[in-house]
Amino acid sequence: METKSIMIVGVGGQGSLLASRIIGNVLLEQGYDVKLSEVHGMSQRGGSVVTYVKYGDKVYSPVVQKGEADIIISFEQLEAARYVEFLKKGGHIVTSTQSIDPMPVITGAAVYPEDVIGKLRAKDIDVTAVDALTLAEQAGTAKASNVVLMGVVSKKMDFDRSVWEKALENCVPAKFLELNKKAFELGEQAAV
Amino acid sequence: MNKLMLGNAAFARGLYEAGCTFVSSYPGTPSTEVTEEAAKYDEMYAEWAPNEKVAMEAALGASIAGARSFCGMKHVGLNVAADPLYTAGYTGVNAGMVICAADDPGMHSSQNEQDSRHHAIASKVCMVEPADSQECKEFTKAAFELSEQFDTPVIVRMTTRVAHSQSIVELNDREDKGLKEYKKDIGKFVMMPGNAIKRHPIVEDKLARLAEYSETSPLNKVEYNDTKIGVITSGICYQYAKEALGDKASYLKLGIVVPLPTKIIKDFAAKVDKLYVIEELDPIIENHCKALGIEVIGKELFGMCGEIFQSGVREKILGEKATFEGFDEPVPPRPPAMCAGCPHRGLFYCLSKLGVYVSGDIGCYTLGAAAPLCAMDTTICMGASISALHGYNKVRGNESEKKAVAVIGDSTFMHSGMTGLVNVAYNASNTVTIILDNSITGMTGHQQNPTTGKNLKGDPAAAVNLEELCKAIGIKSVRVADPYNMAETEKIIKEELEKDGPSVIISRRPCALLKYVKHNPPLKCDKDKCVGCKQCLKIGCPAISIHGGKMEIDHTLCVGCGICKEMCKLGAIGE
Structure with missing residues (x-):
């Protein structure tokens, strides 16, 4: 099988590491060779962060480059716009509708573009946009928006639901499992 | 058993399986998790040292005592530890000693892009470079064997993409090594001139034997496919080359990067039509090939700066450019910023408002240089804030002394800021030092340090009392400010700037991301x-x-x- 690439993008602190670990767990369970690449250190501090997930028969580079991603999962609209050039032709974007102003916008040095999702769709890209933050709050905490998005993504990937459930159990502390299962379910429902 | 593991976690697993029992490190991205993961194995003693020099000396001491030992650091940390390293190259080891030096091509979290292979060459030790998590584990184990076989510390060179990517690792059992016998050997371990003169030829012989060994080492691999293109590479660049070129090229993947082999390189070069060296940062393999009279294409194509990636290999060698479409409007950048609730914010606003010269240092607070605060004039290396301001003040005199401060975090102060403060007191400059005490090592992800009262395992430990320490150094005026109270903080800074004589202000408030910090309701x-x-x-x-x-x-x-x-x-x- 040709190597497939997923990018998880967002703002430092939004929980992209957990998301990549859940997907990695699912892919490992399916018997693929898997590589994940993470960002640590300074860029974590509220900066734009990106995590790569690659899988297939044999994966070499852990990094995804422009024009290579099959799916981009974005925790924040502007980040979907920033990384859209990494998307392969015919690829999917799954994004939260959340928007967080970056510092140059806060200081007035730059403008946050309007209707980001509409403009991405106008490029003939399949964009699934969900209000992951509100759904996560419904599940019990804003912090679970990463898991809501995993629920959405599970509908874009062809793996059995039980594998996702098992991955959640492996990656989430037991005391938060029920809450995260709920968040995942809300994501699944929102994807339809 | 197979497991998806971070390169750094696999490195720690390698330490465990190799029977290592002593770990001493200073945190630094991208090396930190090796030591954090090592601390999770009860069979290994693990600690955070105040700096890399101390860590390396501790590891060497443990090796001399007969235990397999390890110390980990980022590339710039190796500069701090260079002093013990260069002489450890002469003394050699007793039980195996392995060092992690983690380079950061692309400078994801570093102040420079130095290539640690230079240190391995200059200190005359052996260096190996893994390319994925499985190799992180295997090369670490091999490094201990090489260390003992050739009587030398061995550096495992990591790079960000290997350290911080996860791939599948096959786990094995630990082999307990016990303590080797310690035999007093003045000629080997007491490095005064008379002894060191005798050690130097032994060191040169060691390197020659290592180079000979590398000709047949299983860590160096040759892979013949189409021979029109030949690639000599190591580490993460092997992955980039392999992804971009697949079977269209043949590969010589070097696992031992210092010292480099000769025969296998000549042999490989003879069998391929066009030979490329793909390596990030400096042309170490390339220059070695050229010195052997082998024609290679390297830096002229790939340059010295940043990362190469599979796209770089595809474009430069195959002439294939990626096709993609960007967003139609400018996307505002999202640089890192101090977190909401960061205790450094209030202090930096005061400094920005006062318009003082700020001699900065390495840590989260370096972000004080970013807009809109822009409250920093210099950042050089760990500890430089205080010592550099001393020099600045000495030549600019009283006028600058009343308008300049040094800022340094608690962990950085322990690392190498203290000695700068000793210089301020001893050589009497009117320097104002602000210690940003957020009770943790922040930037690298919350490591304990000698001021926090806890050790690496989270157990209670002796805590340095910063106020008492500064007074003992000879600073008479030591005051504490709460940076959440900006009016008071500003007042204290103004008063200390006006005073004659050096002073220290401790801006104290724990990092807002610490679990024990209670947050107020959102405003x-x-x-x-x-x-x-x-x-x-x-x-x-x-x-x-x-x-x-x-x-x-x-x-x-x-x-x-x-x-x-x-x-x-x-x-x-x-x-």
């Missing part, structure tokens, strides 16, 4: 009172933005620190 903006004056935007809080001419606070980010409330003259911000 709200009263839209009727807000006139959109943007005064609150001057503190650069990521939770604050302006929409429709009124201030808004993101309730998911705000931790209720109250700094913005202090900024608002209209009382529009409250709970």
Whole structure:
């Protein structure tokens, strides 16, 4: 099988590491060779962060480059716009509708573009946009928006639901499992 | 058993399986997790040392005592530890000693892009370079064997993409090694001139034998496919080359990068039509090939700066450019910023307001240099804030002494700021030093340090009393400020700048991300009172933005620190 690439993008602190670990767990369970690449250190501090997930028969580079991603999962609209050039032709974007102003916008040095999702769709890209933050709050905490998005993504990937459930159990502390299962379910429902 | 593991975690697993029993490191991205993961194995003693020099000396001491030992650091940390390293190259080891030097091509979290292979060459030790997590584990184990076989410390060179990517690792059992016998050997371990003169030829012989060994080492691999293109590479660049070129090229993948082999390179070069060297940063393999009279293409194509990636290999060798489409409008950058509730914010706002010269240092607080605060003039290396300000003040005199401060974090102060402060006191400059005590090593992800009262395992430990320490050094005026209280903080800074004689201000407030820190409820903006004056935007809080001419606070980010409330003259911000 040709190597497939997923990018998880967002703002430092939004929980992209957990998301990549859940997907990695699912892919490992399916018997693929898997590589994940993470960002640590300074860029974590509220900066734009990106995590790569690659899988297939044999994966070499852990990094995804422009024009290579099959799916981009974005925790924040502007980040979907920033990384859209990494998307392969015919690829999917799954994004939260959340928007967080970056510092140059806060200081007035730059403008946050309007209707980001509409403009991405106008490029003939399949964009699934969900209000992951509100759904996560419904599940019990804003912090679970990463898991809501995993629920959405599970509908874009062809793996059995039980594998996702098992991955959640492996990656989430037991005391938060029920809450995260709920968040995942809300994501699944929102994807339809 | 197979497991998906971070390169750094696999490195730690390698330490465990190799029977290592002593780990001493200083945190630094991208090396930190090796030691954090090692600390999870009860069979290994693991500690955070105050700096890399101490860590390496401790590891060498453990090796001399007969235990397999390890110390880990980032590339610039190896500069700090260079002194013991260069002489450890002469003394050699007793039990195996392995060092992690983690380079950061692309400078994801570093102040320079230095290539640690130079240190291995100059210190005359052996260096191996893994390319994925499985190799991180295997090469670490091999490094201990090489260390003992050739009587030398061995450096495992990591790079960010290997350290911070996860791939599948096959786990094996630990082999307990016990303590080797310690035999007093003055000629080997006491490095005074008479002994060192005798050690130097032994060191040169060791390198020659290592180079000979590398000709047949299983760590160096040759892979013949189409021979029109030949690639000599190592580490992560092998992955980039392999992904881009697949079977269209043949590969010589070097696992031992110092010292480099000769025969296998000549042999490989003879069998391929066109030979490329793909290596990030400096042309070490390339220059070695050229010195052997082998024609190779390397830096002329790939350059010295940053990362190469599979796209770089595809473009430069195959002439294939990626096709993609970007967003049609400019996308505002999102640089890192101090977190909401960061205790450094209040202090840096005061410094920005006072317009003083700020001699900066390495840590989260380096972000004080970013807009809108822009309150920093220099950042050089760990500890340089205090010593560099001393020099600045000495030549500019009284005028600058009243308008300049050094800022340094608690962990950085312990690392190498103390000695700078000793210089300030001893050589009497009127320097004001602000220690930003957030009770943790922040930037690298919350490691304990000698001021926090806890050790690497989280157990209670002796805590350095910063006030007493500064006084003992000879600083008479030592004061504590709470950076959440900006009025008081500003007043203290002004008073200390006016004083004759050096002083220290400890700006004390724990990092807002620490689990034990209780947050206040998020603040709200009263839209009727807000006139959109943007005064609150001057503190650069990521939770604050302006929409429709009124201030808004993101309730998911705000931790209720109250700094913005202090900024608002209209009382529009409250709970």
